[in-house]
Amino acid sequence: MSDTNEDKVTPHNALELQRCPECGYSLTALPTSGNCPECGFAYEPSLFVLYGWAAGQRATVASASRGRLVWLTIVWPIVLLLAYFDGFRRLSQGRFSFGAVFLLAMLIAWVWAFIKRREAVQIHGAPSMLLLSPRGFEQRDGSTATNAGGWNKECVLIPKAKRGDRHRIQIYTRRFRWWCVDEPNVDFEATVPFMTMEAILERAREWCPVKSSRRE
Ligand SMILES: [Zn+2]
Incomplete structure (x- = not known):
């Protein structure tokens, strides 16, 4: 790559x-x-953009950091290959197997996602970006998926400092409800100096509460 x-x-x-x-x-x-x-x-001037990687459930081959890519492109395929090994053997013997066909389709999707990831890296230097402005947020992953929304009363931004200057930002647009499947609208990581991150959070606070956890 x-x-x-x-x-x-x-x-x-x-x-x-x-x-x-x-x-x-x-x-x-x-x-x-x-x-x-x-x-x-x-x-x-009120728009700012962070370049980085998608995290958590939002991370795909098109948008993940290298550490996550190892899981997505090496560990998972091996697990799947083992799970569908019998199917592959049958396919190679000319017999149909749903599992093996599924795996082949997935392989094609992966290659496509890799191409999209490369496109984004060539243009922007990173596979994902996060746009924040007074109007709302937008996470673009690997020049494919976009997840955007406006600020509302239930919005919460959760920053997490990781090792080095790596920071994870999650944004939820709904209050926590234990009975709902609850994925963040933004799940994003970037390498940003600590002071810059502080300045970003300072600005973001004008639009959305910044908390250390959702139940705070
Ligand atoms: Zn332009």
Whole structure:
């Protein structure tokens, strides 16, 4: 893969928009608000963008960090291969097996996701990005899936400091209800210096409560 530099991605000033989140065009020499000259994307100073990886349930081959990719592309296929080994043997003998066909379809989906991941890394330096603005949030994963929403009264942002300068950000748009399946709307990780992260959270607090856990 050509994404050898992605682990070094550190937005040294994440609060200033450096590049167009749509096409990657450099915005540093341009006014702080306007439209990207390359693709027309409208930007303004209150929008900020973090580049990183999808985390938790949102992590896929198209958007995961390398550590998670190992699980997604090596460990899981081995588990599946063992589970469907019999099916594969039957398929190789010319007999149909639902399990093996399923696994082959999954393999094709993985290759496609890898291509999408590479596209995103080539343009933006990382497979995923998180856009935050006064209007709401948007997590884009591997130039494929997008999950966006507006701030509401039940919104909560949960930051978690991980090792090094790695930070995880989760955003939920619904209050915790024990009887509901409850996935975060945003589950994202980025390598951001501690001080930058503090500044980001300071800004985000204007739009959404920042808490250390959901039951706080
Ligand atoms: Zn653009």
